[in-house]
Amino acid sequence: MEIYKLTTFLLTIELCDIINSQTEPVANVQDATVKNGENAVITCDYTLTGTRTFLAAQWYNSTSTGDRLNLLVNSALTNPNGRYAVDTTQPGVANLTIANTVLSDDGYYLCRIVDSPDAETGEHFGKLTVQYFESSSSLTIGVNNNITAQNVIITCSGTVGGNPVPDINLYRNSTLIKTQSTLPLTYTIATVSEDDGGIYRCEASNNIGNVTSNTITLHYYKPIFEQYTYTVGPGEKYVITADVNANPQEVTYVWSSDDVNDTDTNPTTFTFIASSVEDNTIYEISVIATNLIGSTSKTMWIAVSATNQIESTNSAKITIPSTEKTVEPCNSNIGLIIGMLFVGIIIGAVGFYIGQIIYNKIRKKSLAKKRDTDKRKQDTYMDYVGDAGEQNQTYQDLQHKVEESAYVNVKTGNRNKGLKA
Structure with missing residues (x-):
């Protein structure tokens, strides 16, 4: 009985707890x-x-x-x-x-x-x-090297704060190329191409605010030849250096010439001995410069001279160990000859035109004079009048209509048979 009462009491307490928890x-x-x-x-x-x-x-x-x-x-x-x-x-x-x-x-x-x-x-x-977005946030952008061909590393660094955590974004021009949520952000260009050129900037932002870094510009281009002054002389040893601007700066050179051989082993230069004959020998030498972006070729015409000195428009530099004289490239003489020939043609055409005018005037004058002479002849034989009163005279006075009298032998007979002198 006691056990029954105890069980009933415990069940009552538990039921009350359940009811109370529901309220x-x-x-x-x-x-x-x-x-x-x-x-x-x-x-x-x-x-x-x-x-x-x-x-x-x-x-x-x-x-x-x-x-x-x-x-x-x-x-x-x-x-x-x-x-x-x-x-x-x-x-x-x-x-x-x-x-x-x-x-x-x-x-x-x-x-x-x-x-x-x-x-x-x-x-x-x-x-x-x-x-x-933390107002004191700041960003900078840097690059380890912008003139190499490989492993160019761009880095975004600084201090950025906010909630939610700002995204760190790297842009090239207006194109997003990398994003992450922590600093620093690094972007590696394993092998550069022309498309890698542009303006780079870093930006940190969330839906509340943003901050932008400074910018860097990467400019990649194929080799560009510069202008130099030639220094040459007859019988001298010439060293041509193909100095170019390029980015990346790793450039290879290929030289060629049908006139002379390259006597050095330096890939950036072309060495040869010039002829000792002045002003008559012309050398044609070409070079192709290539980097990762592309190739550029240039041809030089080198005339041997001991006196001329000009600034060349060709893209190569010549270094001479023992002389400071310069030479005018052959292409300048060719241009002068072509120009003179063109001027000569124009002058000749003008002279021919003037000659034609003078000739036509002289010819017209000659024809006019000839017509006058022919008319005089016609007047001599046809435009005369005689005295009709005498039928059998041996001589007859004839009077020209305009000018003085002329005398001719006449014989009577049939008029249609003509006159006999």
Whole structure:
């Protein structure tokens, strides 16, 4: 019997605990996010059991495990606590408002719902995230070497802060080429190409703000020949150096000539002995310069001279150990000859045109004179009149219509047979 009574008592206590636990309010806090300086709203939804009624909503700071810390605001009080206020006007909702958030507001908050009778409570906690971008953030960009062909390393470095954690981005011109969330950021160009050229910059950003680094410019191009002054002389040893600008600077050279042979082993130079004949010998030497971006070729015409000195338009430099004289490249003489020939053709054409005009005038004048002479002849034989009174005279006076008298022998007879002298 005693065992029965003890069992009944224990079951009664347990049943009462179950009933009492069902009467407690149920609270649920939703995590919230706010930008630094804006108002934050943290929502606490709650439900009451049976006929129990809402009494108050209390908000606390809490730990990350839900332990209550200091009380911030209580809806049962008439005056809110500073920047904190609770809104319970909507049934089943108790919102906490934090005005003008600061970075220290980031953390955990606990909502405690109190109902009646007997002041049963239910509570829950959630997290408020205050987003920001650190105003003191700074970035720089650097490159280990921008004139090599391989392993060019671009680095973004500095100090960046914010919530959420800012992304670190590397741009070439306007194209994003790499991103990560930590510093430093490095970008390696194993083997450069012309497409790797451009303006590079680093940027750190989140949804609140950003900061940008300075810029660097990488300019990759194939070899470019420069202008130099030739120094040559008859019978001398000439060393031609193919000095070029290029990026990457690793350049290979290929020399060629049908006139002379290269006597040195240096790939950047061409060495030969010039003819001792002045102003008659011309050498044609070509070079092809190549780097990782492309190739450029150049041909030089070198005339042997002991007196001429000009600045060449060809892209190569000649170094002579024992003389400081210079030579005019052959292509300059060719240009002068072509120019003179062209001028000669023009002058010849003008002279021919003027000659034609003079010839035509002389010819017209000659033809006019000839016509006058022919007319005179016609007048001599046809435009004469005689005395018709005498029929058998041997001589007859003939009078020209315009000029003085002329005398001719005449013989009577048939007129149609002509006149005989």
